[in-house]
Amino acid sequence: MKKTLLLSILSLVVQQAIAQTPNCAPSVAAHRGFSAFFPENTIPAFEACIRVGTDYVEGDIVFTADRVPIMLHDETVDRTTNGTGPAARYTLEEIQALEAGFPDKFGDKFAGTRIPTLEEALDLVKANNTLFCFELKVPGIAKQVADIIREKGMESQGIVQSFLPQELTILKGYAPEIPCLLLSFSTGFTQYIDYAATIGIEYYGPGGIPEQSEIDHAHENNIKYWVYTIDDTTDMYTLMRMGADGIFTNRPDRLEGISKPLIKNSNDTLYANWLAGNIQWKLNGQNIAGATDTFYVAKQAGEYSFTAINAQNCNYESPVFSFGTSAIAAHNDDWKFVTFASAAGIFVTANASLNEEALVRLYDISGKQLMATRSLLAQPVALVAGNLAKGLYVVTVQTSTKVYTQKVVY
Numbered sequence: 220m221k222k223t224l225l226l227s228i229l230s231l232v233v234q235q236a237i238a239q240t241p242n243c244a245p246s247v248a249a250h251r252g253f254s255a256f257f258p259e260n261t262i263p264a265f266e267a268c269i270r271v272g273t274d275y276v277e278g279d280i281v282f283t284a285d286r287v288p289i290m291l292h293d294e295t296v297d298r299t300t301n302g303t304g305p306a307a308r309y310t311l312e313e314i315q316a317l318e319a320g321f322p323d324k325f326g327d328k329f330a331g332t333r334i335p336t337l338e339e340a341l342d343l344v345k346a347n348n349t350l351f352c353f354e355l356k357v358p359g360i361a362k363q364v365a366d367i368i369r370e371k372g373m374e375s376q377g378i379v380q381s382f383l384p385q386e387l388t389i390l391k392g393y394a395p396e397i398p399c400l401l402l403s404f405s406t407g408f409t410q411y412i413d414y415a416a417t418i419g420i421e422y423y424g425p426g427g428i429p430e431q432s433e434i435d436h437a438h439e440n441n442i443k444y445w446v447y448t449i450d451d452t453t454d455m456y457t458l459m460r461m462g463a464d465g466i467f468t469n470r471p472d473r474l475e476g477i478s479k480p481l482i483k484n485s486n487d488t489l490y491a492n493w494l495a496g497n498i499q500w501k502l503n504g505q506n507i508a509g510a511t512d513t514f515y516v517a518k519q520a521g522e523y524s525f526t527a528i529n530a531q532n533c534n535y536e537s538p539v540f541s542f543g544t545s546a547i548a549a550h551n552d553d554w555k556f557v558t559f560a561s562a563a564g565i566f567v568t569a570n571a572s573l574n575e576e577a578l579v580r581l582y583d584i585s586g587k588q589l590m591a592t593r594s595l596l597a598q599p600v601a602l603v604a605g606n607l608a609k610g611l612y613v614v615t616v617q618t619s620t621k622v623y624t625q626k627v628v629y
């Protein structure tokens with residue numbers, strides 16, 4: 220009896236602790252894949268955003284003439300392929316014969332790229348253990364999409380979104396276990412949030428920067444608030460300060476680099492990448508008095524970290540950065556960075572004993588992030604950041620417990 224009581228009290232204390240320190244870094248949703256640099260809604264764009272480390276792959280679903288769900292944003296194929304006319308007039312075979320490498324934007328750089336089916340896109344998401352956020356663009360598609368998600372056992376591996384409330388109502392009635400996001404063309408429509416709440420929709424997503432009260436309203440209704448389509452870093456910080464739960468972006472590389480707290484160092488100066496709230500530096504888990512700037516000059520060896528709190532009291536904890544201890548020296552010895560002076564970019568290899576998933580980032584020497592990718596360290600990690608100029612770069616490898624930094628000559 221006593222033991223049960225003790226366990227209940229302990230569970231309550233743990234729950235309260237979790238409630239007081241929610242981890243609410245916004246989810247990164249790569250809009251139409253990594254569409255800034257790759258042809259939208261294609262496998263190369265989806266693969267690229269997965270390499271960057273995005274949380275969700277965003278994409279759009281329409282029907283072919285033979286009623287196969289495919290990944291395409293527009294009603295017609297004109298803008299992104301070498302074909303013309305409505306997608307719904309093409310059979311799957313016909314539409315997959317088109318060049319879908321967005322020739323008007325990328326020339327022949329992605330020649331041979333095809334429009335993928337929903338199934339192909341989901342298979343990629345599943346194989347890479349990431350998440351999908353796919354949008355129903357046309358009416359009458361909800362049940363078929365739900366069936367495909369169920370067949371693949373991916374009900375917990377993503378979100379179905381739509382501007383069409385009727386489609387989501389059908390989906391929620393048919394497959395209530397699949398999370399849904401109701402889109403809105405603009406902020407300012409709290410009645411849509413109320414509607415979403417009444418039919419059990421879990422997410423709401425308007426276009427543009429909202430008032431704080433709108434995000435608060437969603438949260439009061441237990442609905443997560445996402446925003447599209449945000450490519451500007453200042454806007455990203457604004458939304459992070461306000462407590463947005465997710466951000467759709469064409470620049471997942473940019474958002475990845477700032478949405479998760481991270482410490483970098485230059486000699487004894489430690490830098491927090493966090494600019495979206497109040498910072499408190501810690502040494503060995505204890506607050507350092509007055510250390511609330513975005514950088515801190517370390518005065519002694521130890522385990523440094525910071526917490527950052529945004530407008531909604533979300534409390535972000537950075538990974539620990541070991542400074543000046545024998546541990547960091549030993550860990551650095553474990554790492555081997557190999558560079559290849561080719562168009563393929565910089566490759567990182569790790570000692571086999573450090574076989575875990577890590578976030579690997581590439582910076583230029585001014586500290587500007589060029590690329591980020593989440594990858595298993597068992598094999599070489601490729602960091603490809605466009606046409607790299609010859610020079611000095613910085614690679615950071617963030618594991619579950621530490622951040623390692625290494626300068627690399629390219």
Ligand code: G3P
Pocket residue numbers: 250277279292354380402424447448467
């Ligand atoms: O799903 C968010 C965003 O993608 C909605 O706009 O037109 O790009 O599908 P759109």
Ligand code: CA
Pocket residue numbers: 277278279354
């Ligand atoms: Ca969309």
